Amino acid sequence: MVGIVLASHGGFADGIAQSAQMLFGEQSNFAHVILTPDEGPDDIKGKMDKAIASFDDQAEVLLLVDLWGGTPFNQANGLLENHPNWAVVAGMNLPMVVEALTQRMTNPDATAHEIATAIVEPAKDGIKTKPAELMPKSESKVVSEAQETGKKKTIPEGTVVGDGHIKFVLARIDSRLLHGQVATGWIPTMHPDRVIVVSDSVAKDEMRKSMIREAAPAGVKAHTVPIKKMIEIAKDPRFGNTHALLLFENPEDVLTVIKAGVDIKTVNVGSMSYSVGDVNANNVLSMNQEDVDTFHELAKLGVKFDVRKVPTDKEGNMDAILNKAQSLLDEQKK
Incomplete structure (x- = not known):
């Protein structure tokens, strides 16, 4: 595995490493070093050497630095002289990491x-403006042409595409819906060509729908549909070649679509935000009595639970989580 070192002037590398690990979880063979105002070239080089020495394997190392020609870059570049398999990339930003x-x-x-x-x-693609027309004209033209190219003709109703059955690569409960952990963790892992947010409330909110569309990574379309529409899509043979990642805000909506015939066998339980009356089953899952009962009903239908925030997390024990939530809810009633 390639070892990765982030290096910068000041605390930039520390901050970007923290942000990346919020999305991916704790990383091995991953280090961040900084050059403080009272330090010189030898100091940052020593920190790089120490970081690389901590890796399981030093044969392949990638150094990401903030500024071409700056001290971190110059010292990283010097390390390449005796290590032709290593590489340095300057202009570090969060999308790069x-x-x-x-x-x-x-x-x-x-x-x-x-x-x-x-x-x-x-x-480079991580640099965008809002409004979009603030981007340099050459970039705006490329975006416009890509949008035109991406337009597709409507497939006639009743047409059978592929085997006529939509493929669900992941069904996830996450009150935050399409956010960093999904965009940078689950989407690259599961390879959907479409993200579908299933929510009656969000489907009525044009601002949230727009934010979800814009949060999708390049090459993946994001849609927001009400529950009834999701049930129709699942039965529509025109989606036979579609590989979809479904996002739900709560277990109740998952139960509704499954009872209506949507073929979901495993549910990834990622995050459920706190509301008044909930109990904290763990640090990311808050539930009320209806949530607990719904999970039990899903289990009776044969649904399996994959309790993970990100793909690299160790899978949690859903039975233990539900038992804790029920115990806290019972205590709350006293």
Whole structure:
């Protein structure tokens, strides 16, 4: 596995490493070093050497630095002289680090050079403006042309595409819906071509729908549909070649679509935010009595639970979580 070092002037590398690990969880063979105002080139080089020495394997190392020509870059560049398999990429931003970790996670045999090549475009694509027309004209033209190219003709109703059955690569309960952990962790792992947020309330909220569309990674379309529409989509043979990642806000909506015939066999339980009257079953799952009862009903229907925030997390014990939640709810009633 490629070892990754983030290096910067000041605390930038520390902050970006913390942000990345919020999305991916704790990472091994991953280090961050900084150059403080009272330090010089030898100090940052010593920190890089120490970080690399802590890796399980020093054969493949990727150094991501903040500024081309700056002291962290110069010292990282010097390390390459005796290590031709290593690579340095300057202009570090969070999309670059996210893509590096994604590449390493999805392809453990990738080399430092291969990952270095793969992270440049996502780093550039992470720079966008709102309104979109504030982007330089050349970039705006490319975006406009891509949107035109991506337009598709409507498939006539009743047409059978592929085997006529939509494929659900993941069904996830997450009150935050499409956010960083989904965009940078689950989507690269599960490879959907479409993300579908299933929510009656969000489907009526144009601002939230717009934010969800814009949060989708390049190459993946994001849609928000009410529950009734999701049930129709699941039965529509025109989606036979679609690989969808479903996002639900709560277990009740999952139960509704399953009872209506949507073929979901496993539910990833990621995050349920706290509301008044809930109890904290763990640090990311808050439930009320209806939630607990719904999970038990799903289990009776044969649904399996995969309790993980991100793909690299160790799977949680849903029975233990539900038992704790029930105990806290019982205590709350006294």
